[in-house]
Amino acid sequence: MPARTKLSDTFCPLGRTAEFLGDRAVILILRELFFKSARFDAITRGTGLGPQLVSARLKMLEQHDVVERRPYQQRPLRYAYHLTPKGQDLFDILYVMRNWAEKWAYAPQEVEADYAVQYLHRGCGADVGTEIHCPQCGERLGFGTVKAVLSPALARERLAKQAV
Amino acid sequence: MPARTKLSDTFCPLGRTAEFLGDRAVILILRELFFKSARFDAITRGTGLGPQLVSARLKMLEQHDVVERRPYQQRPLRYAYHLTPKGQDLFDILYVMRNWAEKWAYAPQEVEADYAVQYLHRGCGADVGTEIHCPQCGERLGFGTVKAVLSPALARERLAKQAV
Numbered sequence: 001m002p003a004r005t006k007l008s009d010t011f012c013p014l015g016r017t018a019e020f021l022g023d024r025a026v027i028l029i030l031r032e033l034f035f036k037s038a039r040f041d042a043i044t045r046g047t048g049l050g051p052q053l054v055s056a057r058l059k060m061l062e063q064h065d066v067v068e069r070r071p072y073q074q075r076p077l078r079y080a081y082h083l084t085p086k087g088q089d090l091f092d093i094l095y096v097m098r099n100w101a102e103k104w105a106y107a108p109q110e111v112e113a114d115y116a117v118q119y120l121h122r123g124c125g126a127d128v129g130t131e132i133h134c135p136q137c138g139e140r141l142g143f144g145t146v147k148a149v150l151s152p153a154l155a156r157e158r159l160a161k162q163a164v
Numbered sequence: 165m166p167a168r169t170k171l172s173d174t175f176c177p178l179g180r181t182a183e184f185l186g187d188r189a190v191i192l193i194l195r196e197l198f199f200k201s202a203r204f205d206a207i208t209r210g211t212g213l214g215p216q217l218v219s220a221r222l223k224m225l226e227q228h229d230v231v232e233r234r235p236y237q238q239r240p241l242r243y244a245y246h247l248t249p250k251g252q253d254l255f256d257i258l259y260v261m262r263n264w265a266e267k268w269a270y271a272p273q274e275v276e277a278d279y280a281v282q283y284l285h286r287g288c289g290a291d292v293g294t295e296i297h298c299p300q301c302g303e304r305l306g307f308g309t310v311k312a313v314l315s316p317a318l319a320r321e322r323l324a325k326q327a328v
Contacts, residue, residue: 011318013265013280014195014258022188031178086268092260094178100257101177104250116177132296154175
């Protein structure tokens with residue numbers, strides 16, 4: 001009988017996801033990658049994390065086959081980071097994390113728009129709210145199907161980090 | 165103008181969720197609470213984490229109003245931990261974390277059943293697969309609507325921890 005590959009010390013699917021996604025820095029780095037910030041400096045600026053931490057986490061994400069590194073410049077050699085198909089599928093998780101926060105993580109007096117991040121469906125333009133399927137055309141939302149529009153407060157915050 | 169409540173140092177919804185959910189121990193503790201393991205000892209056994217870590221994270225989750233503590237015994241005084249409505253809504257996140265892992269986190273030779281954790285819809289009995297709406301009756305799946313059936317490998321693992 002073939003030996004069972006030991007991908008993790010647990011057989012629990014949630015435990016396996018938690019193993020690499022149960023880390024604040026990882027979630028923030030993935031956010032930047034979903035926002036198309038592929039270069040190291042942009043990821044560091046957007047997350048506000050130190051370069052050593054970002055570098056270590058990107059390496060770990062490469063090992064998990066969630067991120068791949070590709071050169072974008074030869075002299076000096078510079079790499080950009082891209083989500084693999086396995087990484088792109090994490091969209092579903094990050095999207096519901098955002099949905100939960102939109103409902104629960106803001107005090108009433110903080111709210112100046114319907115959402116801190118509004119998502120528009122690229123296919124038909126509808127505001128998808130916090131739905132999994134586009135409320136206008138019914139398409140299942142996934143990686144690359146929505147465009148983020150930041151609230152004024154969040155846009156100011158990212159501008160202050162020069163990370164819009 | 166009223167001062168803005170500083171719930172977090174970021175206005176980003178994903179950042180706010182990441183602030184407490186970007187932690188492996190927190191995700192495992194929440195898993196146990198979704199599995200109805202409400203007592204401290206059961207949570208500790210099921211997660212395999214040390215009691216000090218579990219205690220610190222439960223306290224943090226209470227502060228975030230995700231978990232509430234209620235006495236279940238007076239002499240000696242003992243508490244059980246329960247998800248608040250805000251905590252119950254985290255089901256959506258943990259469910260898609262499981263869905264992602266079912267698709268991506270297992271080597272082919274590890275798989276001995278369709279899913280490491282099969283979810284049956286309590287309403288109609290259907291295997292919901294990794295769908296957000298029940299594929300048989302269409303109900304939107306959420307906290308309390310599904311029953312977990314562990315694969316033999318995962319059931320053995322939990323039995324070894326005396327945490328089934």
